[in-house]
Amino acid sequence: MNVIRAIQLYIDKMITDAGPGMKMLMMDRETISIVSMAFAQSEMLQKEVFLFERIDSARSNERLKYLKCIVFIRPTRDNVLRLQRELRSPKYGSYYINFSNIIPRTDIKALAESDESESVREVKEIYADYLPVNPNLFSLHIPTCLQALNWNPEALERSTQGLVSILLSFKFRPAIRYRAGSNVAQTLAKKVHETINKETALFSFRPPEDGAAPPLLLILDRRDDPITPLLNQWTYQAMVHELLTINKQRVDLSGVSGVPKDLKEVVLSTEQDEFYANNLYANFGEIATTIKVLMDEFQKKAHDQRKIESIADMKNFVETYPQFRKMSGTVTKHLVLISELSVQVGRQQLFEVSELEQEIACRADHSTQLQRVKKLVAEGKLGAANALRLVLLYAMRYERHANCDTSGLLKLLLDRGGRSYIVPRMLEYISTVARQELFNTVKITDAVKLTRNLIKELKGVENVYAQHECVLKGTLEEVIKGRPLDAQYPIMGNEVPFRRPPAEVIVFIVGGATYEEALAVHRYNQEGCRIVLGGTTIHNSGSFIEEVLAATAGVPFKHSRSLQQFHQAPPGTA
């Protein structure tokens, strides 16, 4: 179960089906990112795909009849209309049409009627309709999916399509479970269930042999775990996303000073960058040593390369040159990234902030924590974003506490120009379940954790920056161990629930997944589980706050009436 592999297989098949010869690939805004996340352009060139075109870009009238045109687009109304126009006066010799999802029959009829010069050779559906981020992580790239705490209809449609597509690409007919009490999770589960029942021909896979449990599609709600996306992360991928933002495998470094020109934007792909693939989940300390080793090696090699004395040396140089160049690119890229990360860590005092964040998230100690938050927020050495984050965590943690002093903290925040209006919105965003359970469970395990920490400290391997465990981890634990799920995660439809744990699990988080959760999934997969995580998007704290603001726009304040003076956003902001 590797989502990148699944997409690669589809694209490979799509290209080989078009046969040998020069080819061009016509895509739309979304499919172009799907393709680019699975393959580098140079790899596409080796597959004889030489030109790339957007179907929604301006058409040139140049005719290249000797080219084969592979069309890979989402089955939207606009795309079908554009393709009809293209087929009426075809620019290319032949067309191989691939839709990335289920397409209505009427659209196929319309296309067939437009194909007057008989240039279409193939019309197919392939279910590559999601962005593969890591082998175990996919995204649908919907930045905000809720409005007034319910589905935005377009986002619901896209999410349904995305989930149907991932099920079909793994040939799963799953049991669908959703988080009890979450409206959005239930709606999505229902939509997916409906589609599966409607498309019986597509979902007619043989049931698993010897009565094993069917794969599980588990739909969760971000509102149940608003803590995870707010915490500072210390593993490589999560950290890069938190501090520099990864957008479809690309990191924009143009704002960083002293970056060489060709590294203004770098690509981080597990498929093309071995170093990255090996260190996705390495923590910041490890990665600094790793890059040091890599650099030493590189310098040694560079040194070897430099002393070209004989013809034999020269030949040797040419022979190893491609690898050498590849390596040099990797080394500089990661060096730039890591040095920027450490600059940010220092500037934002992230060690201090992160420790306190973890404290608030994992331990109940109201007065000390309040003092520390107050001190950090008031001091003003901290960036506004980090101060806001601490206040958000405190406000959620101690919402019900007798001596809760959120309003005091908000005043402090407001005094230094922080966006304090976000805090009440966050309190409206989090679900009832989160409100009741999120920190309760923590309290129960507090004692256990404390002793564990003590032991860790004795051993000297304590990592105070990674104490927090996301809710997903516990959920998966229950799924894998085969504990009864019906109360918290009811099954959709009238299928008889299986008592045995499923062999494959697809988890989808409405409201966005995080790289911390991907790490949790990765750990389970290393133990032999087969889990894939997906989300409407992949969040860092910044994008998550935007999502919260969009989701709560226009929602009446229910839980945060006491914070009335902070409800209003200052004019000019969202």
Added chain:
Amino acid sequence: MANPFGEPIGDEGASGSSFVHGTDSDSEILEGFLCPICKNDLRTPERLTVHVEQEHSEEQDLLKSLKEIFSFAKQGILKKGKKKLGPYDSPNEASGVKGADVGICPTAASSQNNPLLQPTVVQAVGCECDHMAYFKAVRNPRLERYASETNKLIIRLDKLLDGCPTDPDGKKRHEQSKVPWIDGKLVKLCPSCAKSFGITRRQHHCRVCGSVMCDGCSLYLSFEDARNIVQPNPASPTTRNRPDEGIEAPASETESFRVCEHCLHLLMNRMEMQDSRVDRPPITRLYERLQRERADIEPDIPMYRRILDSLYEGDVIFRLSDASALREKIGRTAERLDNISKTVLALPFAAGSREEALKKAIRLACVSYIKECMLSIPPLPVEEEIKKIQVRRRQETARREERERMLAQEAYERYELLQAGNADPTSYNNGSSSSSSTASTAEMTNGRFAPAAAAAVATMDNWSGTQAGAATNPNSTADPLIDQINIVKGYIRQAREAMRFEEVATLEQNLSELTQEFYNRQRLASQ
């Protein structure tokens, strides 16, 4: 820091026993080289492989996985011998394996090198749904209708062209006589622009279908195009662009036919289809050459690596000259590919056009293919080194055979003790002799025949020396086996000259089996 390739494989190295754990369904734990099917302890990996080969020949998958595990284990052990390498220390190794499949990411690596946890690691391509049948069902009847209509138009066009007078009046009479014109009185409005006809807007007739339209809606088909449509000339495809953009006002009405939009569209579509069938611009020809060259050389590159590996292993199947000949061939092809792609790049296309982008992309693809696949092949080994390796290998083989002979002897003696008296001693002999024929390729050498095989190596050179002379006179040998051997040798020579190294490898295999058989017979005869 972990070596991404070394570590998982290294783990595998220790799994000789853990493999058995995994398959053992009973609660009791057995250790050693157990047969996964009958749970006998076979002591050594070689014996286990041969045992499974013979006793459980139907379990092909198992045998395969067994062999894989042992080769993994060997690699693991060998690796451990070296010092720990960083991820980029062994670029050749890394590029030697197919990129997407192995060790790209930690999860993939762990899942692939760990068949115990995940038995079905090969991911198949997902679901598909083909709509072409329905598409054709809608499209084809429409196309047929168009086609018959177009054909009718073309027949009329042919008639019109045939003996068309040059003076306008004669032309009009000629046109009207060939195609029945619609009665203009019945048409009050122009069918395409819906404006009413009158003194200022006069009626005109389409010369091929005879329908009515106004002057503004009239289009023209030049005689030249018309002739091309009626009699397509494959040698010189019409180079002009689709004319519906630029043909509104032709130079003279005498040199063209007035046609309606519908007819022109049908005729032009037909013309375009004819053109694209015969139109083969130079870029396609060059590209085909490029692909042919590439297809030719593609199998040679892994072959070269195999030859090198076998040379470094100390095998005698290939010679150093084979490697150098193949290397030279790859180099020459690389040069040719480079030249062709340069010619592609030199094709004149308008700046900023898609064709220009295309030619650049082709050149780029070619250059990176040459760089990454052809120039990155490892250099030729040094001859002395290979000789040293071969000598060492021969010594090692001799030593191993000696050791195995001892072991077998011991085992045999133990067996005889156990079987003392009532056992049938020939059964063991039978078993071992049958295994010797199957095991000639496997590393397991039956102890009893080992000295004979070693002797064979020593005498073989002598023998082949005399046979070189005998080969010129094949009738002189009475033994058909020797004839066979000579024939195979001749084949090997030919295959080598033709650089078909795949065949060389199989033939060498045959040859060694034949000589083995020959010596077995000789030995039996002398006893």
